Every structure is written in C-alpha cells, then in structure tokens.
Amino acid sequence: MTSRGTRLRQRRSGWPALASFALAALLAGCAAAPEAPAGAHQARDFAALDRFVRREMEAAGVPGLAIAVLRDGRIVHQGAYGVKHAANREPVTPDTLFEAASLSKPVFAAFVVLQAEQGLLDLDRPLYRYLPHPDLAGDPRHRRLTARMVLAHASGLPNWRQDTGGELKFLFEPGTRFGYSGEAYEYLKDVLKHLLGVDDAGLQARLEADVFGPIGAPSMRYTWDASIPARKAYGHRGGTPTDNHRHDDGFGASYTLHATASDYARFLAMLARPGRDRAPAVARLLAIQRDLPHEEGELHRSLGFPVKATARGLRYYHAGNNGDFRAYCHLYPGRGDGVVLFGNADNLFSSGLAQRILERLEEPWFYM
Template sequence: MKLPIFLLGLLLSAISLSAQDPAVAKLEKDIPVLMNEAIIPGLAAALIKDGKLVWTGSYGLSNSSTGKPVTAATVFEAASLSKVVAAYGVLKLVDEGRLNLDQPLTKYLGNNYEVEDERVRLITARMVLSHSGGYPNWRPEGGKLTILFQPGERFRYSGEGFVMLSKVAELITGTEFNTYIKKAVFEPLGMTSSSFNWEPPFDSLLVYRHDWLGKPSRRWEGHGVNAAASLRTTIGDYSKFLIALMDGKGLKPATWQAMFSPQVKVNDSSQVSWGLGVGLENTPTGKYAWHWGDQGDSKCYFTADLEKKNAILYFTNSYNGLSISDEMLKDAIGGQHPAVNWLAYTKFDPAAPALLTDIEKRGAAVALRTYNEKGKGLTEAHINMIGYLLLRQKKVDDAIAVLELNAADFPRSGNVWDSLAEAWMEKGNSALAIEYYQKSLTLDPQNNNAVVQLKKLQGK
C-alpha cells in the first residue's frame, strides 16, 4: 500500500527522532508494555529536551467500551496539575503588584471566607501555594471548612486553599477565574484546547475515566471552575505550558526563582519540599519540579529538570495511571526521584483482579480461604480496592469479609477501619459502623470523613 506523502513524512520523522534520542526509543518501546501490564486503557505522553518539545505519543483508547482511540487532539483531565497553571496565573498578579504573597487573603476578600476560626485571618497566598495554610484537602461533604493547625506551621496538601485563592484572584481582576487564566496564560502560550470550565468541544474529545480493571467508570462533565482540579487539556497544550514554566516565560526572574525555591518540607526528608504551587526534589542527580494529578480513575504526572530543562509529562484515563510513574521517569529523564516514594502509589499487581474474579465466582468465604492458604501477598490498598468494588456491586457481605481481612492484616491503618465502618453502615449496622469510625479516628485524628459520619450515625 502506498502511503500519502504527508503520512510518510511523519513516519520518517518519528523513526529519525527515535534513532537520535534513546529516551524516545525507550518510551515508544516500553509504554505499550506498561499500559498492558497495568491495565491502562489510554495514555498521552510528551518528552521535552533542552527546553524544546522533541516527542509526543498517543496510545490506547479514550473509551474502552467504544474503542475510540487516543489522539493528539484527545482532551485529558489535568486533575491537580491544574494547580500549577493556577499558581502561575496568580504569580502574574504578584508581578503586576496586584497581589502580595504575604498579605492575609481575608484582607482582599473582606470577610472570613465562612470559616469559623479566627486563624483564617493569617492565611496568605504564599501559604496556600505551598500547602501550609492549615486547610484539609477538601471540606467534609455537607460540612464546614476547618483549619487543622496554625497557618504556616507545616505542610498539608489542600485543594481548598487554591479555591480560596481563586476567589481572591476573581476579586482582584474583576472577572471569573477561567476567563482570567485564558487571557493571562492560555492565549499568550497558544493553549487553544484548555479550559478550567466545560467547553462544547469536550463533548467529543474528552476521555472517559476507567477503573483499575480497565472498565469505563464515567466522564467528568461537570461545569464550573475549580482552580485546584478542573483543568482539561491536551498533551500538546500542557507541554507548551511546561516549557514556558521551565523558561520562566511571563514571570519576573525573582518571582520565577521564588516559585522554585523550597517554602516548606513535606516531611523530615530534605529532598522533597514544596515551592509556590509546585513540588520540588533536590537530589544528587539534579533539581526537579514535579506534580501529580489524581482524580480517582484519572491520573497524570510530570517531572522537569530545572537545570537541563528536560521533562516528562503524561496523562492517563486510568485508576492505575500512577503505578508506572517510576518506569516513565527512568526511560525519559533518569535521575533520582524521591517524590515517587513519598507519594507511595502501589505498583499494579495482577493478583488483585485475579482475587476479585475468584470472589465473584466462588464467593468471599471460599476465595479468601484460598488466598490465605497461598500466603496472601496483596497490599492494603489492593484489598481495599476489592472491598470497595464489591460494595459498588452491592455485594455487601463479600465486601465486609474482604475489609475485615484487611483490618486484621493492617490493624494500625485508620483508612482500613474507615472503609470497614462504611461497609457496616451500608449493611445497616450502626453500632459497628460507629465503633469502627471511632477506631479509625483514634488512629488518624485528621480523618474528617470519620467525624462527619459519626455525627450522622450518632444523630440517628
């Protein structure tokens, strides 16, 4: 078959590029294997070298039930990679003298942001951008936003802080946040397929999320802007942003320097910290900026070498998308990346779906007996996933059996007891649900979900 000239040119270009850059050859060889092993339906990736986009790849399916392929035009959820774009836009307001990083945000809002804690008056843009404002990630469903510790005291990841900051940006600019970001970020950088709000083209271009078994779960079609999480974009668009970020394009040098300077350590390690809106790694192999995105059945990641201006970026439409981050980094830019260990995402284990299949066929009692006889081996996270999937299937008794096994194997995990409490609440046993939520809260005093559920159960 004779190829059209433009297709032949693209093919020759890809072959030539692969031959020139070993990293491209590794990615092209390994990505399909990694996707198959981890049951990742769709993925788009980009490699940046010396501040230039040298390669993008589109793999697999946008929707595994329809067979629609991923292409360069496919729109993915940026999830928490949204925060980096939001931070960049906010820092432009700092450069313009319209926002002071260290001025309490309540001074701009003129109120306490409906937070019943006077410490809200201490929270600044710097604290929000470095996740040290004291907020939880999200307020409890139906509950009020609280402050968990003295603002500025330590690191705790929070999407709520970015939402608050976006409200400040709207007051400063006099416009809705997505409109401001479009003017300040998307248009200058040529990001023509990106938005924090739902856009009509997304009807046909946005991927569907997929669970850890590769089955479509849903597509996030929500309207409204969330500065922490609602960006939808393409691999090409976000690559443009990442290149601009590494170059410092659009920011004053001092502001760019502050963005990539450690503001707070995430733990006792000196290698992983947070700058202004972006994670940082300081290792013997280099200084890196990084961020991850996780919206359940949709995950993504980037790491950028700030000195060499090399970066890897990838989006997936899968629950398992971050299980391959270590391999993607090794292929693309190498080096040491302690952030991967800090995030602690579990490697995909084919034994997990095998156990679920056995439970569905033979029931939990028989399948778990066999699992125990074989010496177990699955992680807390894998067993928890199986329990929740059974709950979704309304197989409550099987779910309880699985989650009770998890509680027996990992008795010091607050999350395990929280999940078991939820299963017993689904079963209608309020007494056990209360007991296990209280146990979860004892092990993890910052478990806001347990607090909310206990109020509901004890109120009954």
C-alpha cells in the first residue's frame, strides 16, 4: 500500500509548477504577534473583503479557506470561510488546521539558520561532513552540497526521487543551477536530527520549544498526533472530499507542517519585526543569495523564500501544493505587511481565486 507521504511526494510541487538552551535564549524575547484592533473604516474594509471572498469561493467551488492579514507586523484580520468537509458541512473556523504544504520549507529554513547562528552547523560546510547520504555517497558531487545550496534550491537533486524513476541522484552540479527539491530539504532534516541527537518527535519538540511556543503558535506541527484530526480540514479534489486526512507520522521538513492561517502569520510577523536579539539571524535568513542561481522571473532567492521586486518593495513569498491542499503566503519585511492563504481544495490556484483575493489585498485603499 502506498503511504500518504509517498502519494504526496509523487504529486507535490512548491510553486504551482531555529542548540537547545542557547537557541531558546535567542528567542526568549519573541512575543506572539499582537493582534491589532480594527478601526471603524478598517472594519468596514474587512467586512467587504469577507463578502468578496465568500462570493468568489462559491463561484470557484472552493469548499474551505482561511486568511490572515498582517499590517506593520500585526495581525489585523483573520478570516475563516466555508467548510472543512463538503459533505458534513462542518465550518472552517480560525482554529482550523490546514496542511501548509511547501510553506513548511520557510519555517524549517528559519530553524536551520537559527541553528547555524548558534554554531551547530556551518551553512557552507558540505553536508556529508556531518552526515553522508547513503544514496548519494558514491557520487563525488555529494561532497560539494551545502545547507545554503539546499535552502536556496540549488542542490542539484530532483524534487522527489519518483521524478527520476525512484533513484535519488544528482541532476546537475550542486550550486550551478536552480532546481526545486523537497528531497534536499529531507536530507538537511536528517543532518539536523543527527547533529541535535533527536528523532522526528524530538525535532518537533525542539521546534515547539524554540520557535512555535515563543511566537504564540503552539498548534503548529510537522508530526502527526491525536490533537490534529478534530481540528483539521479535509482535502478536496474536484469539490469532492478525499480520504487524505492524515499524512505520514514522520517529520517532513518540506511538506508536513499543519498550521492555522494566523499561526503562520505569527511566523511571518517574527520575520518582519524580529527584535534586536533575533535580527541578525532573520537578516541572514532573508538575505538575497546573489552568488547562487535563481529561477527565471525572480529577483533572486533568500534562504527559504523566492523574492520579487515590486512597487511596494521586496516581496518574499511561497506557495504550496499538497494535491488536495493549496497554500500561499507573502511578506514585505520592511513594511511588516503580509498575507497567508490556506485552502482545502486542489483548485485554489487554478480557479483564479487566490489571485483575485491577493489582487484585492494589494489595492491601494486597503492600506489607508
């Protein structure tokens, strides 16, 4: 029987095609993102947004959606729309968990960079010096692969080994080209587990202590547990609920994160307003990797996000596709403005719904 995680890896793409005590001390000043009370005009604006989203969801046939909006590093709106399951009609609420899909990657990237800031690993030291990969050790290119290359998607590895007939192998010299890779993130996860001396559950516990707790998002989880099912939305394909309510029990750095939209917005808020103690690590995470290749159409990549130049400044963004779940986020770090969209359907992007919502949120009146 094919596992849930294997099915995900077979179909997933990213864009539609944080040492222990020392690290905890680093984040000790990280308060949860404040939620700003809306002024009268802003409340009217968000009421109009809610009406717009509900109308457009119905037209697009998207069952459930959650939105969180950041302004100046504060959550100013949380929207929950539609249903968790098209048949039983249980409503989506602000506490509903969605699969964050490839939005898992920036959170894990932040964890890695924070570990590097504390000296656990060197982003530019070849990963094999920490932990050789058993499937790659025979290829000399393995000795050139670094964490920085992995985080910037220049590893040379395929997205998933299923893409190369089930064999994990290099497609090009590490560091020479852009190539989106979930497999590379999973190798880096194994390196972190080795260096920290933990298993999957221990890695999840480390993120809870060092990241999720300090930002006020304790329900964010990479590993499955009994707290998830009652809160989680079901995925849908063609408007029909699927049986994919549970991913693998293990920790998938590139795709298994569960979160609410506001949980994820709190992570973005930490990046936008990190505070003095955390600013160096966040600056390192968001620094544009000018010496590494990038995907056509991007300004460059940071360690975890693609980056585009816009009229409003640099936009850091990411999309996620777990088949029957879709996700998107972006952040303007200088402004502290951002948005998170989580949907429980395969057509959040293809229907144009996500684009229409994002265009609405980018309209000038929305920033008055």
